[in-house]
Amino acid sequence: MASILPASNRSMRPDRNTYDGKRFVHVKNPYLDTMDEDILYHLDLGTKTHNLPEMFGDVKFVCVGGSPNRMRAFALFMHKELGLVEGEEDIKDICAGTDRYCMFKTGPVLSISHGMGVPSISIMLHELIKLLHHARCCDVTIIRIGTSGGIGIAPGSVVITDTAVDSFFKPQFEQVILDNVVTRSTELDKELAEELFNCSKKIPNFPALIGHTMCTYDFYEGQGRLDGALCSFSREKKLDYLKRAYEAGVRNIEMESTVFAAMCGLCGLKAAVVCVTLLDRLDCDQITLSHDVLMEYQRRPQLLISNFIKKKLGLCDQIS
Ligand SMILES: O=P(O)(O)O[C@@H]1C[C@H](O)[C@@H](CO)O1
Numbered sequence: 001m002a003s004i005l006p007a008s009n010r011s012m013r014p015d016r017n018t019y020d021g022k023r024f025v026h027v028k029n030p031y032l033d034t035m036d037e038d039i040l041y042h043l044d045l046g047t048k049t050h051n052l053p054e055m056f057g058d059v060k061f062v063c064v065g066g067s068p069n070r071m072r073a074f075a076l077f078m079h080k081e082l083g084l085v086e087g088e089e090d091i092k093d094i095c096a097g098t099d100r101y102c103m104f105k106t107g108p109v110l111s112i113s114h115g116m117g118v119p120s121i122s123i124m125l126h127e128l129i130k131l132l133h134h135a136r137c138c139d140v141t142i143i144r145i146g147t148s149g150g151i152g153i154a155p156g157s158v159v160i161t162d163t164a165v166d167s168f169f170k171p172q173f174e175q176v177i178l179d180n181v182v183t184r185s186t187e188l189d190k191e192l193a194e195e196l197f198n199c200s201k202k203i204p205n206f207p208a209l210i211g212h213t214m215c216t217y218d219f220y221e222g223q224g225r226l227d228g229a230l231c232s233f234s235r236e237k238k239l240d241y242l243k244r245a246y247e248a249g250v251r252n253i254e255m256e257s258t259v260f261a262a263m264c265g266l267c268g269l270k271a272a273v274v275c276v277t278l279l280d281r282l283d284c285d286q287i288t289l290s291h292d293v294l295m296e297y298q299r300r301p302q303l304l305i306s307n308f309i310k311k312k313l314g315l316c317d318q319i320s
């Protein structure tokens with residue numbers, strides 16, 4: 001992928017007046033317009049050093065997930081599924097100059113890792129959303145493909161999130177800005193969730209459901225685990241909490257969905273969260289799956305999203 005610009009090049013910032021008629025990415029920051037250059041530090045990209053419209057202008061689907069290897073595997077899988085002619089060796093990590101995140105592009109699909117937890121995905125999303133804006137991308141759908149702990153559902157089930165909720169089962173994300181708490185909505189695109197669910201029904205033996213996803217700030221105490229280095233509650237309290245979560249409509253727990261939903265919603269991106277469950281938290285806390293089973297489970301959201309993308313691109317609606 002080309003596109004290191006000479007240092008003398010002017011900013012690639014687009015003219016927003018030419019944006020009419022399509023669903024463009026909104027950045028909601030008046031200061032961006034006053035900047036001569038925008039350095040996307042954690043992605044090792046910038047408006048003066050890279051021709052972002054040339055590199056990314058055709059992106060229509062962005063898939064994000066915690067692990068660099070998973071997101072690389074997804075890019076390679078999509079490359080094959082889209083029947084693209086370039087060799088796999090051409091799919092290089094676009095962010096290789098930093099070891100914070102990995103990014104791969106194949107055709108109109110961008111695959112990016114975001115690390116674990118709200119702060120990590122939030123930094124990546126700020127820079128990714130600015131990247132899509134600078135690249136003048138339009139009609140972009142963004143999907144988080146992750147892993148999670150299930151509540152009251154069989155391990156291996158794929159949960160398509162209708163609403164991301166916080167640890168109090170509320171559909172909101174609280175962002176501390178200066179010394180204020182700003183509450184943002186975590187509603188996701190319901191039509192997109194339905195479309196994904198319908199897509200899942202066409203895949204044989206594919207256990208999928210729509211439900212609320214709870215996002216926590218921690219994997220251990222924050223998710224009611226009894227097996228962390230610290231635990232100050234009883235087994236009964238844990239089960240009572242998880243059962244109340246289930247009654248509130250929560251079917252899985254992970255660590256990024258609320259900020260993902262809030263930021264994508266505010267910036268006009270159609271967004272979905274699709275996570276496979278690795279265990280049923282009503283039964284246990286430790287993840288005891290074999291490596292092979294874990295890999296197979298992690299491929300489930302990828303398979304669903306690849307079918308969805310192929311359908312949207314009119315390539316086919318058959319199952320691979
Ligand atoms: O996308 P991944 O599988 O990384 O998401 C979940 C939530 C945390 O980031 C992590 C915890 O194991 O997995």
Ligand SMILES: O=c1cc[nH]c(=O)[nH]1
Binds near residue numbers: 253254255278
């Ligand atoms: O239990 C789990 C499994 C994966 N990811 C989580 O956040 N929790």
